[in-house]
Amino acid sequence: MTFADELATTLELARWATHRMTVRPTSVTTKANAADLVTETDREIERHVCAVLADRFPDHAVVGEEYGGEPAVDGAPTWYLDPVDGTTNYASGLPWCCFSLALVDADGPALGVVADPFRGEVFSAVRGGPALCNGAPIQCREANTLAGEVVVTEWAAYRPWPGMTTLLERLAADLCTTRIMGSSALSLVSVAAGRAAAGVIGEFNTIDLMAAVFIADQAGADVRGQDGEPTLFPASGGILVAAPGVAERVWRAWTAPA
Missing domain, CATH: 3.30.540.10 (Fructose-1,6-Bisphosphatase, subunit A, domain 1)
Structure with a gap:
């Protein structure tokens, strides 16, 4: 069809x-x-x-x-x-x-x-x-390191989501810059367009994110849930959209115990 x-x-x-x-x-x-x-x-x-x-x-x-x-x-x-x-x-x-x-x-x-x-x-x-x-x-970027790259994220409404500040600190330690722009969908299609290496959203919401997540997936991004499993529909928690070469590193920065 x-x-x-x-x-x-x-x-x-x-x-x-x-x-x-x-x-x-x-x-x-x-x-x-x-x-x-x-x-x-x-x-x-x-x-x-x-x-x-x-x-x-x-x-x-x-x-x-x-x-x-x-x-x-x-x-x-x-x-x-x-x-x-x-x-x-x-x-x-x-x-x-x-x-x-x-x-x-x-x-x-x-x-x-x-x-x-x-x-x-x-x-x-x-x-x-x-x-x-x-x-x-469009296609996601061919990044293999986080140094000098951009990772996008968004607030949970107007607050940091659990683990967000830890993620920001870990990405900064990798010399990676983080951006919080104010629109989850635009942030994730920026990954699809190769304008950012990855995007992490702390809580998946189908209404806000489904279109952008799907576009990123079709652009070759690694899309996975907070548990690390590939999915476009996380049953709980957040979602990661990333260039395949940095997806594992960003996921570990997000989920590894503090």
């Missing part, structure tokens, strides 16, 4: 969403706490995307960041949508956020799109095909 219709729809939705995201929000409110922001743009994009997907693929389920939803049963197709990944950046005018949409079926991830409105870049992948940025193939 080529997923041609699904991909065309996803790219159409990504173009619409990123155009909307170039406008600063006029209304910013909170959800769980004062650091958990949501804008009218998040909600508008999610409503529009859900409506289009329901119209074109009525047998598919949709799970979104703002309005929730339940995955389909028996492996039927399910979309995972984060309308604005990096809402705090978006609400503050920091140009590092993205639209993220992935489709998963009984065989696993089928396609993923991560779109950056401020750099005009659309990262995409379909099962069995290459990872692309604006239609051109």
Whole structure:
């Protein structure tokens, strides 16, 4: 199955969403706490995307960041949508956020799109095909040492996740620089595009990460869970996306006892 219709729809939705995201929000409110922001743009994009997907693929389920939803049963197709990944950046005018949409079926991830409105870049992948940025193939970098490299990570909401500071210290000891940019999806597709050697996210969330993790996998990255096993769906804990030559070293820096 080529997923041609699904991909065309996803790219159409990504173009619409990123155009909307170039406008600063006029209304910013909170959800769980004062650091958990949501804008009218998040909600508008999610409503529009859900409506289009329901119209074109009525047998598919949709799970979104703002309005929730339940995955389909028996492996039927399910979309995972984060309308604005990096809402705090978006609400503050920091140009590092993205639209993220992935489709998963009984065989696993089928396609993923991560779109950056401020750099005009659309990262995409379909099962069995290459990872692309604006239609051109991308590949993770051929790093074999961490010295002089960049590893990306993200906060757990607004706090360090357990073990995060230890990881940062160990990477620094290897002369590796760490970056925390504010959008997990954009951070991980940066690994896919060869702009960072690895990315470690302390807690896997399918809505936020599925599209980016799948794109990185299709770009040749080593993707594994906190237990070190290859997976695109960690049952618990976080996820590592890395150039194969440094994956083991970053994983040990992340998980070795302090």
